[in-house]
Amino acid sequence: MTTKKVRTRFAPSPTGFLHIGGARTTLYNWLFARRHGGTFVLRIEDTDEVRSTDDSVTAILDSVKWLGLDWDEGPVDGKTDKGPHAPYYQMKRVDTYRKYLNQLLDAGKAYKCYCTKEELDEMRRLAQLEKRPPRYDGRCRALTKEQQASQEAAGKKFSIRFKMPTEGVTVVDDQIRGKVQFENNLQQDLVIWKTTDGPTYNFCCVIDDHLMDITHVIRGDEHLSNTPSQIQIYYALGWETPLFAHLSMILGPDGSKLSKRHGATSVLEYRDQGYLPHTMRNYLALLGWSTTDSQQLFTDEELVAKFDLEHCQKNPATFDTVKLNWMNGEYIRATKLDDLIALADPFLAAAGLKGKPGPELKKTVALEHEKFKLLSDIPKLVDFFYKPVEFDPKAFDKVLKAPGAKQVLLDLAETLKDFAPFEDKPLEARIRQFVTDKGLKNGQVFHPIRVACTGRTEGPTLFLMLEVMGRDAVVQRLREAAAKLA
C-alpha cells in the first residue's frame, strides 16, 4: 500500500451539463480525498474541440459548487487556475502531451498510422463479415521510413497509435471490483494522437493523472474497458499506475442508463426544482455505497468519516426520485426557519410573494414547515395568504355548497368581526363555542372556514392559520365566500 498522500480528481469533458452520474463521481472523489486528508483536483478534459464549450465549463463548475464540493486544485473560473499543476484545462497542456508523444515515438512504442476513415470502415466491415472482432489490424505498425515518407509525400495525414503488447495479460486491480484481467492481444492499438494534430482522451488522461500525482482514479464503469490500454501507456512511459476504482452506473426507472428521457438529469435542474445540496450529497452517497448499519441520514462529517471504496456497490443502481423527495423533506424540516426562507428566496421571488402585503412570510412558512418536500413547494403552500382566494372547484362544491354552510360563514363573520384577541387559543375556544351554540358538528364549521379562507380542503392547522391571516382578512374572506354562494 502506498504511503503517498491521497490525491483524487474529477475530470469532466465540458460537452454538456453535469449529470447525476457525474455528480456522484465527483462526490465520491471528494469524500475519499477528505476522508484521507488528501487533495481533490478538478480537471477539464476539453480535448474534444468540436463538442467542448465554455458554457459547459461554467455549468459544470456551478454544479460542483452548488453541490458544496470544494476542490483544492483546478480552474477558478473560465480563465484562472489554482494549484501547483496548472493549467488544469487539457487544451492548455498540449505541449506537454506532445513531449511524451515524441518520447513514445522515439522509443518505437507508438507509430504513425496513415489509414483513412474509409479504409478503417472497410476493415471493420470485412471483420464483421468474417465474424472477427472489428478492430484495427495493425497494418501501419511495421511501415518502413521509406514507406512513411512516400505516404507523406502523397499528402496523407496520419494519426498516432500506441503499440499494445501482443501477448500477456493486463490486470486492472480495481479497488471495487477486484482483479480484472484483459488479454493484451485482444486490445487494439489505441489512437493517442488524432489526424487533426491533437491528443486523445485516453492519452491525456494518463499523462495528467501521472503528472498531477493522482493516487486514486475513481470514475465511472464505462472507463473500465479502456483501463488496460491506459495501464500499458503508464508502463511504456516508465510510470507507476494509480489505483483504480470503477463505479457502477446510475440507471433510470426502466433499467436503462439514466438519460433525458427519464426527466431531470442535470444537477442544475435539481437545484432549480428546489432540492437542497445536502440532500443531493446524502442521497447520491447512498446510491451505490452504504454502511453496514441502517443509517440513512448523514451529516457531511459522518459521510467523510465513513466513506470507503470497499462498500461501493458493483451493480448499477436505479435513481429513485421518491426517496430523494423524502430525504429532501427531512432536511427541509431540519432547516431553521430563517435559513429556510433564505434558501427559498429565489422560489418566493419567482412566485411573486416577496414584498406582498399580508402576514410576515416567516409566520406563514412556519405553519407549513413540515410539509415541504421541495423548496418550490413553499410558495405553492402559502400563496393564498398573499392573493385573492382561488377556490378549488371540488372543495367549493363539496364544502361550501353543503347545506347551511353559507349561513355558518355569515354568522361567523359577525361573531369574529370584533373578536379579540384574534389568537390561536381564544379563537379555538370561541369557534368551538359557536359550534355548540348552533348545535352543529365541528366539521360543519371548521371545513367551511378553511375553504373560505384558503380555497382548499387541506392546509395549516386552522386556528393558528386564522391568527396569522388576521381578523380583517378572515372576516372579509368569510363574507366573500358567502357572497359567492348567492
Next chain:
RNA sequence: GGCGCGUUCGUCUAGCGGCCUAGGACGCUGCCCUCUCAAGGCAGAGAUCACGGGUUCAAAUCCCGUACGCGCCA
C-alpha cells in the same frame, strides 16, 4: 461479434460459510393522534437471495455453466 462487468423485497441496500425461519431504509397497506393535509407513533404485506449444477456436515455467501441486463471497442 469480441472483451469486460453485473444479478438479494417495487426501489436503495445489509450480508463476506453456521448468528438468515434473509435485517434496515424509501414506498405501499392498516390503526392511533387529529380541525384538513402533512408530520409523528404503532402494526403489517412484500425477496423460493436470476436459473442449473457442484464443493461442504452446512451456501445468499466458494467454484463452474446458462439466461438476462449493461458497458467498451466500432
